[in-house]
Amino acid sequence: MDYATGRTHVLDLLPKGDVGAEIGVWQGGFTDRILAHARPWRLYAVDPWVLSTDPLHRDAWYGAASGVDMDAVYAGFVRDFDADIASGVLQVVREKSATALGRFEPGSLGFVYIDGDHTYDAVRRDLDLSLAACRVGGLICLDDHCPGKWWGDSILRAAAAFLQAHEDRCTVRFSGGAQLVIEVTMGPDGGKGRTIAERQG
């Protein structure tokens, strides 16, 4: 399956009219598609829009060497999505995911789409924090679940470690086209809630 088809499949799986978060937004290309497809009640767009000086990010879009003007990218995003921001559907969170995800009430999100810092520790942390933030039946979606140009096998390894650590609470719903979709099937207290399959009858 190619990348574009994989992403379309993720969009088809997202719960409709729900509350979700996109981690790593850039210019909003996928934000636009989430808004159009899932029609969320609220979507949090989380991105610090800053260049990183960490040597691990040397070859990333958001690495210092890229020379990108992140304030301009941010300004363009806010301009392009002004109507969604004004309506309250889109909430822009200009912070790193570790800060933003940690502030959500446990179980308050229906989905998270992770496409931020692609290093192992960051992806593992985003997955763990997303698990805490998502309700039972919610989806944790991970982009670039494939060997990468500069991130190597970090995302594959982080996802595998996460799934192993939480196999009692998580089930893989879809894997293909560099996308991984994980359903939260059990709460931290062992509460089952209702899974997506049960909610859809």
Ligand SMILES: C[S@@+](CC[C@H](N)C(=O)[O-])C[C@H]1O[C@@H](n2cnc3c(N)ncnc32)[C@H](O)[C@@H]1O
């Ligand atoms: C691959 S781009 C996102 C692309 C976007 N999801 C799309 O499909 O169009 C990665 C983004 O992650 C952001 N980013 C880097 N570190 C981050 C972090 N710690 N938390 C959230 N976003 C981060 C970067 O600023 C960059 O905009």
